[in-house]
Amino acid sequence: MADSTTSTEIGLTTVDGxxxxxxxxxAQTRARRRALLLVLPLLLFILVTFILPIGQMLQRSVYNDGFTMHHNLGTGEDTPIMVNLAAWFDDNELGVEPDEAAYAALVTDLIELKRLRAPGSAGTRINYGxxxxxxxxxxxxRKAAKLEAPFKEALIGVNEKWENPKLWQVMRSASSSYTGAFYLAAIDRTQNADGDVERVEENRRVYVKLFGRTLAVSLLITFLTFLLAYPIAHLLATLPLRYSNLLMIFVxxxxxxxxxxxxxxxxxxxxxxxxxxxAMVGTGILDDANRIQMMYNKTGTIIAMTHILLxxxxxxLYSVMRPINPSYVRAARSLGATSWTAFRRIYFPQTVPGIGAGALLVFILAVGYYITxxxxGGADGTLISNLIAFHMxxxxxxxxxxxxxxLLLGGILILYWLYDRLVGIDNLKLG
Amino acid sequence: MALQSYASPLEKIWHYTYLTLCALIFLFLIAPILIVIPLSFNSQPYFTFTKEMLALDPTGYSTRWYDLLLTFGMNAPDVPRDSSWWADAWENAAWIKATKNSVIIGVFSTILATVLGTVAALGLSKPDMPYRRPIMAILISPMIVPIIITATGLFFFYSDIGISKWSIFGWEIPYLGVILAHATLGIPFVIITVTATLVGFDHSLTRAAANLGANPRTTFFKIIMPLILPGVISGALFAFVTSFDEVVVVLFIGGLDEQTIPRQMWNGIREQISPAILSVATILVIISTLLLATVELLRRRSEKLRGITPH
Structure with missing residues (x-):
């Protein structure tokens, strides 16, 4: 404030007044605008080739029009389907026993499905539930056209599964394109016939278990990489540069x-x-008949990923350890600390930021690993990414x-945000 | 890491245990990469050392798997190797086709990533850059988001906009979707390496240039470019390697004829793994060694240029 009053009092002006x-x-606004203009092309590029596709994926997770719209791939025409049934669902709340009108609407819609040759895709949508x-x-x-009133008895006569209240709940849920059912399914939950959320049958609970396994395997890999990385990072950081540069090649x-x-x-x-x-059989450690199964299981995933993420x-760790001044540890020793105490109390605390940065990065990468x-991985060594690929x-x-x-993306973004807060993306280094 | 003269016997024992431990960890890091090299010269279709190989018997070694790389997919692999044989290999051999695709996709995605990334890094490094942190977070995110999620999103997006049918004057741009996706994946590497070279960039240099009468274009090409070039090239190499090694996006959105080296390897490993995979792996290890050497040289050059001595 003081500055501005003096400058107006004295009336400092530029050459042009x-x-x-x-x-x-x-000038500052112009500089800011110029900096922003340099970044803008890339930002737009990333927006179109990355953010939009991710957004589209998020939309797909709550949107499925398999039971409301038929897409004719040949003509590109979209035809609404199951309209009569959807109208009945609109008029009747959840819990109302499907009556003759409901079945009549269903049969009309089934005939329309037959005409469009779409019963397969509509049925697939219901099949998910x-x-x-x-x-x-x-x-x-196939049989709908030949059915005669009363449609309720007629359709149940074709197949008694049509009476299943769970089926009606799923059809009601699918008759609107927007649904949270897939998220419920992703945490092994489903809506029962009354619309209440409950867990799925025991033998179908796969997703929560797989999320749990992904977390456990990633944590174990993070810990293993820490155990293996700490000693060699320390060695690299304390060796003279000409040797450590050579050994760095190994990393x-x-x-x-x-x-x-x-x-x-x-x-x-x-x-x-x-x-x-x-090698183990050749040297006699192992009997030929008892070869260890180290692949196509969790062990294989853990060993290979530990190596890859190391x-x-x-x-x-190295970039944090290199600048640590060795005289602190020497001072501790000269004050009577044993080498273990000097390490534990003096050296180790100084490396904690490096551990945090490395552990977060390894964990983030491990959680989403797919190829390895x-x-x-075999059957019990696959992670959540593999299940995503399976469904795709x-x-x-x-x-x-x-x-x-x-769900995976949500978890990763939280970790990424944490990484940015604690470490800062600017400090991400590549070799 | 020398042992102090006052070390106790126990500390001496620990010191040597520690060094042995480190040696074993380094072995763990490098052995899996080197092991494929001798095994790729196996004369038998096994993935382990045969008795002949261990005895260093020349009959245990052969280059048959390298030969298979060339001939696999050819129309007439068994005719004498004259110019028409080589023409056949160049046109039809599966691995050569895959290499061509990989190089085309790699080069174009690298150019795209490097140009956009370098320009953006220049903006990000300006002291006046607004919203620096969130923008940086967005630009780096393709590296952090799991590739399977990116591939899933791109699959939906590209099929909705029908990118495979896009054309310029009736010419359908080949590999367009994959090139754009790979450029996106390579951009974080360019941003990281170029901003790293711009850390501590002396802005008085550009002002001095302007003072001496250079226009912004001259300043950029004569002053800024030479200083950041090592970082730009490193970033470009990272971007190229990212594309050259990427398989998931290609699997998800690539057309059937868009066969790349990693995709061919992926199929080879999944269906029936033959030692030919090991000869590809050996070639790739040699390429990565060369790239690593290049990047290291560039890094040292950049440090020298900017007057930073490694500490």
Missing amino acids: KPLKEALAY LSGSRSLFTQGA LLPFWTSLLVRTTSWMILLQSQGVLND PFMVLP PALV TKSLNWSMAAALAS
């Missing part, structure tokens, strides 16, 4: 080597007919894949 303060503010429904719809649509070469190459290497090392087992732990578990490419339940991916 503008007040200095105004001119400065103008109640398995076995796809065939029910194809069968129902950086794996970092630069193709992920697929590293995974392949572990496959040939860990196979039951592979190098490690052969550089991400070593590098932040897919190749060496095999079961084609894309909304389920999107819901699982969104």
Whole structure:
């Protein structure tokens, strides 16, 4: 404030007569705008090629029009389906027993499905909520045209599954394109016939278990990388530069080597007919009949991922350890501390930021890992990413894949935010 | 890391245990990468050392898997190797086709990532940059978000906008979706390496240039560019390697004919793994060694240029 009053009092102006303060503010705005303009193209690029697709995925996780719209892939035409049933659902609240009108609406819609050749896709949408429904719809649509009133008895006569209250609940839920059902399914929950949320049957609870396994495996890998990285980071940080630069190659070469190459290497090392087992049988440690199964299970995933993620732990640790002044530890020793105490009380606390940075980074990367578990994981070594891929490419339940991916993304973004707060993205280093 | 002269016997024992431990960890890091090299010269279709190999018997070694890399997918691999044989290999051999695709996709995505990333890094490093932190977080996020999520999102997005049918004057741009996706994945690396070289950048240099009458363009090409070039090249190499090694996005959004080296490897590993995979792996290890050496040289050059001595 003081500055501004003096400058107006004295009336400092630029050559062309503008007040200095105004001119400065103008110049600053221009500099800011120029900086922003440099970043803008990339920001737009990322927005279109990355943020928008992720947004679309989030939308897919709550949106599925499989039971409301038929897309004709040949003509590109969209036709609303199940309109009569949806109207009945609008008029009757949840809990109302489906009456003759409801069944009549259903039969009309089934005939329309048959005409559009769409019972398969509509049935698939219901199948996500109640398995076995796809065939029910194809069968129902095939026979619907020949049915006569009363439709309720007639349709149940075709297949008594039509009476199932759970089926009606799923159809009601699917008759609106927006649904939270896939998120419920992603945490092993479902809505029962009365619309209450409950856990699915015991043998179908897979997702929570898999999220749990992903967390546990990632935590274990983070801990293992810490155990292995700490000693070598310390060695690298205390050696003279000409030696540590040479040894650094051992860390950086794996970092630069193709992920697929590293995974392949572990496959040939860990196979039951592979190098490690052969070496152990050859030296007599192991009997030929008892070769250890180290691959296509959790062990394989953990070993290979620990190796692959190890550089991400070593590098932040190293960059924190290198500038640590060795005279602190020496001072502690000269004051009578044993080497263990000096390490525990003096050296270790100074490396904690590096541990935090490395652990967060390794954990974030491990949680979303896909390739390595897919190749060496087998049945019990796969992680949540593999299930997302399964729903994308095999079961084609894309909304389920999107819901699982969104949950994973949410977790990762929280960790990323934490990493930015604690470490700062600017401090991310590559070699 | 020398042992102090006042160390007690127990400390001496611990010191040597510690060094052994470190040696074992370094072995754990490097052995899996080196092991593929001798195994790729196996004369038998096994993934382990045969008796002949261990005895260093020349009959235990062969280059048959490298040969298979060339001939696999050819129309007539068994005719004499004259110019038409090589033409056949160049046109039809599966791995050569995959290499061509990988290089095309890699080069174009790298150019895109490097140009956009470098310009943005220049803006981000300006002291007047507003909203620096959130923007940086967004630009780095493709590196943090799991590749499977990115691939899932891109799959929905590209199929909705029908990118595979986009064309310029009737020419359908090949690999467009994959190139854009790989550029996105490479951008964080460019941003990180270029902003790292701009840390401690002496802005009085640009002012001095302006003072001496250089216009902004001259200043950029004569002053800024030479200083940040090592970082730009490192970033470009990182971006290229990212694209060259990327398989999930290609699997999800790539067309059937968009076969790349990692995709070919992925199929090879999943379906029936043959030692030919190991010869590809060996070639890739050699390439990554060369890249690592280049980046290290560039880093040292950049430090020298900017007058930073490594501490």
